[in-house]
Amino acid sequence: MDSPITSIDFQSNWTNTTAQNETDIYWNQFVQPVWRIVLWAVAYSTIVIVSVVGNITVIWIILAHKRMRTVTNYFLVNLAFAEASMSAFNTVINFVYSVHNEWYFGLYYCRFHNFFPIAAVFASIYSMTAIALDRYMAIIHPLQQRMSATQTKVVIGVMWVLALLLAFPQYYYSNTDQLPGRVVCYIDWPEYTVLDFKTMYFVCVAVLIYFLPLLVMGCAYLVMGLTLWASEIPGDSSDRYQEQLTAKRKVVKMMIVVVCTFALCWLPYHVYFLIHQFYPHLFEQPFIQQVYLTIMWLAMSSTMYNPIIYCCLNDRFRAGFKQAFRCCPCVPEGSYEGLELKSTRYIQTQTSLYRASRMETTVSCVMQPCEDGQKVTFGSIRGAAGRPAVHSPSREFASNGSSSRSISKTMSETSSFYSSNNLQE
Incomplete structure (x- = not known):
């Protein structure tokens, strides 16, 4: 993928810097040897394969089983869709462009390449934020009404609309330029005398798709952690209460791991681009390409960790993954009933008994x-x-x-x- 704060921008800075020097003949100092390209290609291909396969499996587990269609899991579907799309449509293309700083994919894909990553990252992190707030309401205010499935879908729709609006400037100002021997894709930001639009935009993007949602999630999970682990309800030690408490702890623990993984993977990336906005001349040396490829790989790798986390920390997802990959010889046999969804008759029976007990x-x-x-x-x-x-x-x-x-x-x-x-x- 391209980055949420795109690599194309600083690559165009390299190009423009070279173009402004009349004694230079557009020398491309970022050509790499073949062995290095092969190593990076293997690393990035691993991200794409694991991310796309893992996130599509997560979507199948949730949508194919009625019991899994909860508010939290609907947001997990949105998160998985955003990450799988970002891996499929941007990771490989961004790697190919970063290897030699040469664009092969035309103007329209250049615009999409700069536009979609911000929207996808926005949808990803705000899906995690919505899950944190939903868990917060369920644990801290259990008597208040929860969101319905319809309301959840509306929230996801609004989330994508805001994501597309935030990313639109990158689409609007993207352009390609023909240089001697190669084509470059870059963002032609407008220049204003009153304000630096490019720097202001990148700072706003970093705040909106990283620092602000992480602050909200950090506060929410801190309160939930204190409630679930540091306090006990006196006089209630029933087995049913302990089971519910354990289940809530598992969900919160899983989501904390997901959020921390996202934060660690994307922190170097946002710091890198913020520094670039204020000290652009530090990024004109050839070695910066390897630094960028490393930081971009770490950021993109965040899209492949979540399915692994779900499988390791959630029994139902683990049962779903075992069912999905049951043909693989390396996958141990597991009980598909771990999803508690195998028998529709079982669900109907439980529902009937519940209704009967209330009549x-x-x-x-x-x-x-x-x-x-x-x-x-x-x-x-x-x-x-x-x-x-x-x-x-x-x-x-x-x-x-x-x-x-x-x-x-x-x-x-x-x-x-x-x-x-x-x-x-």
Whole structure:
């Protein structure tokens, strides 16, 4: 990919610096030996393969399984889509251009190449920010209403609109130029006497797609960490509570690792370009190309770590990856039921039981004929206050103990999943 703050800009600086020197004949000082190009090609190809395959698998795991379609996971889908797209459309192209500082892909792809990375990185980091805020609401304010699936999709749509608006200046000012022997792709920033538009734009981009969201996520996860690890709810030590607490800790821990990985991978990149805006002459030496390729590789590698993190720290994602790569001999067999999604009947059963447990109890018992041939029918059994009381079998059939026991047993088996409070007279 191209960078969110593009490499093409500083490469054009090298070109323009050379072009301004009338005694120079556009010498390209950034041509590398073949062995070095091969090593870099292997390194960048690894990023593309792992990132595209891993993130597409994440998207499949979430969208193909209903139980995985949660608010958090919808944002993970958006994050995976942005990272896979960035790897597929920009990483290789940016590497090819950086190797010899020569553009082979035309004006329109030059504009896309400068435009899309900022939008993708914006969508990626704000997806992580949205996950942090969603987790914050779920843990700190559990009684407040959560976002619905529709609201989540609207937020993702707004996120991409803002991302495209932020990246639009890079599209608008991108251009190609024909030099003797090669073509370059660069951003022809306007020059104003009042302000330095290019520097102002790059500083705003660095703040909006790195420092600000990381600050928000850092505060959110700090509060969540103190709540989940440094405090306990007195008097509540039930197994169910401990299971919920453990599950919340796992999700928060996974997302903290994701955010920290992103921050570490992109920090050198943003520092590099901010320094370039204020000290451009430091970046005109041939060795800076290797520095840039290293920093860019580290930044681009952030797109391939997230699927690995999900697989290592989340049981359901691990089960999904094992299912997706079950044909590979190196992948151990795992239980696909780890996703808790294998049986639709299981979900329907659980939903039915949940609904039944919330309904007021109504049980109708039709008894077998008694010894005198009389058929007795019991009415509704209602447990709510002020409703008709239960017709007690022991009262109706006191003279026939066997019938009473049979009735009691039938009623017990019929309504075993109801709360005992609902069966009170």
